[in-house]
Amino acid sequence: xxxxxxxxxxxxxxxxxxxxxxxxxxxxxxxxxxxxxxxxxxxxxxxxxxxxxxxxxxxxxxxxxxxxxxxxxxxxxxxxxxxxxxxxxxxxxxxxxxxxxxxxxxxxxxxxxxxxxxxxxxxxxxxxxxxxxxxxxxxxxxxxxxxxxxxxxxxxxxxxxxxxxxxxxxxxxxxxxxxxxxxxxxxxxxxxxxxxxxxxxxxxxxxxxxxxxxxxxxxxxxxxxxxxxxxxxxxxxxxxxxxxxxxxxxxxxxxxxxxxxxxxxxxxxxxxxxxxxxxxxxxxxxxxxxxxxxxxxxxxxxxxxxxxxxxxxxxxxxxxxxxxxxxxxxxxxxxxxxxxxxxxxxxxxxxxxxxxxxxxxxxxxxxxxxxxxxxxxxxxxxxxxxxxxxxxxxxxxxxxxxxxxxxxxxxxxxxxxxxxxxxx
Amino acid sequence: xxxxxxxxxxxxxxxxxxxxxxxxxxxxxxxxxxxxxxxxxxxxxxxxxxxxxxxxxxxxxxxxxxxxxxxxxxxxxxxxxxxxxxxxxxxxxxxxxxxxxxxxxxxxxxxxxxxxxxxxxxxxxxxxxxxxxxxxxxxxxxxxxxxxxxxxxxxxxxxxxxxxxxxxxxxxxxxxxxxxxxxxxxxxxxxxxxxxxxxxxxxxxxxxxxxxxxxxxxxxxxxxxxxxxxxxxxxxxxxxxxxxxxxxxxxxxxxxxxxxxxxxxxxxxxxxxxxxxxxxxxxxxxxxxxxxxxxxxxxxxxxxxxxxxxxxxxxxxxxxxxxxxxxxxxxxxxxxxxxxxxxxxxxxxxxxxxxxxxxxxxxxxxxxxxxxxxxxxxxxxxxxxxxxxxxxxxxxxxxxxxxxxxxxxxxxxxxxxxxxxxxx
Numbered sequence: 054x055x056x057x058x059x060x061x062x063x064x065x066x067x068x069x070x071x072x073x074x075x076x077x078x079x080x081x082x083x084x085x086x087x088x089x090x091x092x093x094x095x096x097x098x099x100x101x102x103x104x105x106x107x108x109x110x111x112x113x114x115x116x117x118x119x120x121x122x123x124x125x126x127x128x129x130x131x132x133x134x135x136x137x138x139x140x141x142x143x144x145x146x147x148x149x150x151x152x153x154x155x156x157x158x159x160x161x162x163x164x165x166x167x168x169x170x171x172x173x174x175x176x177x178x179x180x181x182x183x184x185x186x187x188x189x190x191x192x193x194x195x196x197x198x199x200x201x202x203x204x205x206x207x208x209x210x211x212x213x214x215x216x217x218x219x220x221x222x223x224x225x226x227x228x229x230x231x232x233x234x235x236x237x238x239x240x241x242x243x244x245x246x247x248x249x250x251x252x253x254x255x256x257x258x259x260x261x262x263x264x265x266x267x268x269x270x271x272x273x274x275x276x277x278x279x280x281x282x283x284x285x286x287x288x289x290x291x292x293x294x295x296x297x298x299x300x301x302x303x304x305x306x307x308x309x310x311x312x313x314x315x316x317x318x319x320x321x322x323x324x325x326x327x328x329x330x331x332x333x334x335x336x337x338x339x340x341x342x343x344x345x346x347x348x349x350x351x352x353x354x355x356x357x358x359x360x361x362x363x364x365x366x367x368x369x370x371x372x373x374x375x376x377x378x379x380x381x382x383x384x385x386x387x388x389x390x391x392x393x394x395x396x397x398x399x400x401x402x403x404x405x406x407x408x409x410x411x412x413x414x415x416x417x418x419x420x421x422x423x424x425x426x427x428x429x430x431x432x433x434x435x436x437x438x439x440x441x442x443x444x445x446x447x448x449x450x451x452x453x454x455x456x457x458x459x460x461x462x463x464x465x466x467x468x469x470x471x472x473x474x475x476x477x
Numbered sequence: 478x479x480x481x482x483x484x485x486x487x488x489x490x491x492x493x494x495x496x497x498x499x500x501x502x503x504x505x506x507x508x509x510x511x512x513x514x515x516x517x518x519x520x521x522x523x524x525x526x527x528x529x530x531x532x533x534x535x536x537x538x539x540x541x542x543x544x545x546x547x548x549x550x551x552x553x554x555x556x557x558x559x560x561x562x563x564x565x566x567x568x569x570x571x572x573x574x575x576x577x578x579x580x581x582x583x584x585x586x587x588x589x590x591x592x593x594x595x596x597x598x599x600x601x602x603x604x605x606x607x608x609x610x611x612x613x614x615x616x617x618x619x620x621x622x623x624x625x626x627x628x629x630x631x632x633x634x635x636x637x638x639x640x641x642x643x644x645x646x647x648x649x650x651x652x653x654x655x656x657x658x659x660x661x662x663x664x665x666x667x668x669x670x671x672x673x674x675x676x677x678x679x680x681x682x683x684x685x686x687x688x689x690x691x692x693x694x695x696x697x698x699x700x701x702x703x704x705x706x707x708x709x710x711x712x713x714x715x716x717x718x719x720x721x722x723x724x725x726x727x728x729x730x731x732x733x734x735x736x737x738x739x740x741x742x743x744x745x746x747x748x749x750x751x752x753x754x755x756x757x758x759x760x761x762x763x764x765x766x767x768x769x770x771x772x773x774x775x776x777x778x779x780x781x782x783x784x785x786x787x788x789x790x791x792x793x794x795x796x797x798x799x800x801x802x803x804x805x806x807x808x809x810x811x812x813x814x815x816x817x818x819x820x821x822x823x824x825x826x827x828x829x830x831x832x833x834x835x836x837x838x839x840x841x842x843x844x845x846x847x848x849x850x851x852x853x854x855x856x857x858x859x860x861x862x863x864x865x866x867x868x869x870x871x872x873x874x875x876x877x878x879x880x881x882x883x884x885x886x887x888x889x890x891x892x893x894x895x896x897x898x899x900x901x
Binding site (some may be wrong): 093238240241247269270271272273274277278279280281287290291293294295312314315318319321322323326328339340343348365366463469 | 496619660664665693694695696698699700702703704707711714715717719736738739742743745746747752753763764765767772789790887893
């Protein structure tokens with residue numbers, strides 16, 4: 054291959070807030086006007102209390118004014134992705150992570166939870182989903198749009214919206230709230246129609262970081278930083294241990310923008326618990342009765358990590374996590390992502406990785422998860438994708454991975470391998 | 478040194494349930510009789526529903542009948558510790574992890590939470606603490622007893638009990654509930670009198686695994702397995718980010734029997750968040766305003782991990798976690814621990830580690846955390862402690878750690894070191 058085919062498994066798109074009004078059903082426009090007014094007051098309060106980083110926001114918006122329009126403008130979007138070397142993308146809501154200026158109506162986007170008004174949440178989701186489908190009609194082979202589907206309150210209505218969204222061309226799957234509270238947890242059979250529909254329609258189910266137990270943190274932002282990823286990874290082991298992937302063997306479940314570092318230890322502790330219990334099943338244990346495979350086997354078959362900006366430290370654990378489970382993403386157009394400097398970031402992270410593994414993490418895993426038409430994307434990649442030279446891949450450093458690759462998951466292979474760059 | 482001085486930072490002691498009656502204040506004995514009757518009925522129900530692993534319990538108790546009496550019998554206890562090579566110990570409640578037959582009254586032990594009856598909880602705690610102080614008068618240089626102190630409901634009463642317990646000879650510190658719900662989280666200033674008292678009296682504050690969000694799990698034991706450690710590590714970052722270790726710089730906070738693997742990533746993500754914010758503090762960020770040091774610096778000064786049965790995989794991360802923060806334990810007399818086969822376990826885990834690091838993890842860190850009188854313990858260790866030969870430490874394998882030791886915490890040193898046995 055001359056250039057890598059890069060798919061960003063974590064991008065965002067959203068209209069400037071006020072522009073969503075026309076995409077809402079008319080019955081919800083008065084409520085939207087009130088919602089908008091309340092938001093403006095709230096934002097002003099946050100600013101006055103010093104809880105808004107105004108200086109950073111202004112600088113970010115000034116420096117990237119044109120590029121940020123790619124959050125909703127299809128033509129501009131392709132330009133930005135091209136410059137970043139990204140051929141395909143998976144599109145989540147909420148384009149503006151700095152001042153929340155391009156968020157799905159009524160809080161229906163990344164932070165949706167069981168505490169929102171159910172009817173408004175669904176109305177906001179539908180408005181965003183309709184707009185997103187239109188965005189995706191431009192360069193459709195490059196875009197897998199993810200529909201917002203609040204599944205907590207009314208499972209039947211959620212199934213209706215899933216089918217409607219899929220019909221409208223959103224093939225990236227659905228985004229469900231990370232936190233189910235105060236509704237029943239995701240192991241509950243009430244959600245089975247959602248999993249069944251998504252399996253049938255080949256739609257991946259996503260959680261994305263954002264929600265957390267905020268009421269517990271007081272003013273301490275650091276607590277949020279330390280546990281926000283956990284709250285959005287949690288549904289993974291609820292589904293896994295409840296046997297959801299046993300009952301829906303073709304379901305794809307994706308945890309996005311929560312990092313990937315936690316996955317190795319999760320699989321390690323889960324497999325060990327399973328193997329211990331499985332051996333002793335006749336003694337009455339309850340841990341594995343719904344399961345016929347090890348947790349890591351379900352993970353390999355059913356789960357993907359939208360790992361966004363993969364760190365060296367995480368890539369060093371890729372044989373334990375599973376290379377085919379790892380999907381890189383540039384988080385466009387969020388400032389915590391790698392855009393607009395993706396090629397430099399990729400070089401720092403991937404310079405000594407084998408080419409086949411680089412291709413899988415940068416695009417192959419996402420192509421498999423979302424069913425991208427790789428042949429249709431190939432010409433785009435040939436035009437804009439990063440080369441091995443641009444990633445600094447000269448063959449140097451490859452040998453350090455050999456033992457590690459052989460060891461795979463040491464708790465299963467019994468091989469204790471040295472040579473993991475701990476990294477940063 | 479000829480033999481290692483081993484201190485187990487995770488041991489348990491408790492009377493057979495019924496024997497606690499005499500240690501309760503008379504006013505609580507009727508309530509205790511009712512509680513005992515309810516427990517027997519409940520246990521019978523669990524047994525009938527197949528939720529008790531009867532076969533395992535019978536085998537464990539048959540094979541270890543004599544040794545298990547060490548859960549409450551001081552003479553037998555010393556015999557078992559001697560045979561395991563353990564000179565000193567830190568003693569938590571609830572000796573019987575199999576059928577809960579030696580648990581502090583009214584649920585005051587490892588599983589105590591904000592949902593228990595506050596008055597009964599404190600009465601049960603006092604009963605256990607009185608008994609434990611007596612157990613510790615036998616071989617006092619070997620035993621650091623940990624007092625149960627339910628601090629959630631009545632902070633003033635908790636402070637009274639802390640002082641009383643310390644006066645009675647319990648020098649291992651206090652055990653607080655891991656989960657504060659439905660009371661305010663541990664960042665709340667209402668708990669400051671507890672931290673102040675423990676700092677003044679040089680008593681370590683502990684959380685110990687056991688409590689979890691059980692109501693959310695339904696019948697799925699695997700979910701509990703995957704997140705139980707998290708619920709008891711959580712108070713660590715609540716205290717840290719709230720500046721508790723800034724305000725109480727000599728406070729020792731210990732997380733026990735939650736493993737150690739999570740600590741490296743916690744420090745990595747926390748330091749990175751702190752450094753990023755600290756540089757931008759003038760821009761109005763709220764993350765680090767209570768802090769004058771990096772999270773890992775507070776961790777090194779104030780925090781310890783009662784890592785119990787340390788795994789190879791965890792020891793491979795010891796330079797990131799901090800060797801002086803890691804305290805091994807045999808979890809006597811629980812079946813998930815290494816007793817009565819500690820020397821074989823130690824050999825598997827420590828065979829290629831440097832001697833100084835082995836000594837720190839097996840005893841040095843605990844001696845520093847709890848103020849054990851090392852000179853008084855030395856003769857015991859000389860009699861029973863494991864030798865380097867018994868641990869298989871021939872010098873082989875040492876060289877693989879050199880680069881890793883130099884790298885330390887790579888996110889701070891900038892050194893990316895290979896050579897971590899991932900292990901099992």
